[in-house]
Amino acid sequence: MKYLSKQRATALATLGVFTATIFGGALITPAPVQADSKTWKKVAIGAGAVGAYGLIKGKKKTALIGGAVAAGSYLKYRSDKKKENRRKKYRSTRYRSYRR
Numbered sequence: 001m002k003y004l005s006k007q008r009a010t011a012l013a014t015l016g017v018f019t020a021t022i023f024g025g026a027l028i029t030p031a032p033v034q035a036d037s038k039t040w041k042k043v044a045i046g047a048g049a050v051g052a053y054g055l056i057k058g059k060k061k062t063a064l065i066g067g068a069v070a071a072g073s074y075l076k077y078r079s080d081k082k083k084e085n086r087r088k089k090y091r092s093t094r095y096r097s098y099r100r
Contacts, residue, residue, distance in 0.1 A: 035080075036080065036084070037077050037080040037081040037084055040073050040074075040076045040077035040080055041073075041077045043069070043073040043077075044069075044070050044073035044074040044077055045070075047066050047067075047069035047070035047073055048066065048067075048070040049066075050062060050065070050066035050069075050070075051063050051064075051065075051066025051067040051069075051070055052066070053066070054066055
């Protein structure tokens with residue numbers, strides 16, 4: 001068995017805590033019905049940061065996955081934002097028609 005350095009042990013422990021938090025929290029709390037555009041924007045920014053990290057450190061897989069997730073999340077953000085704007089415009093025109 002290879003020697004487990006202090007840095008690797010810390011990284012492994014951090015990964016374990018993150019995994020337990022993500023999956024444990026998902027089991028305890030109910031999932032939201034639908035994520036709004038703000039959520040997709042935050043995911044795109046986070047994935048872009050992961051992609052940039054992969055580029056800086058020279059990790060090709062990390063950069064590709066981060067970039068792909070960032071692009072997909074940005075497209076979903078843009079789509080949801082358009083839907084929200086249309087819904088908002090529809091509600092305001094509908095409200096004005098009843099108000100007269």
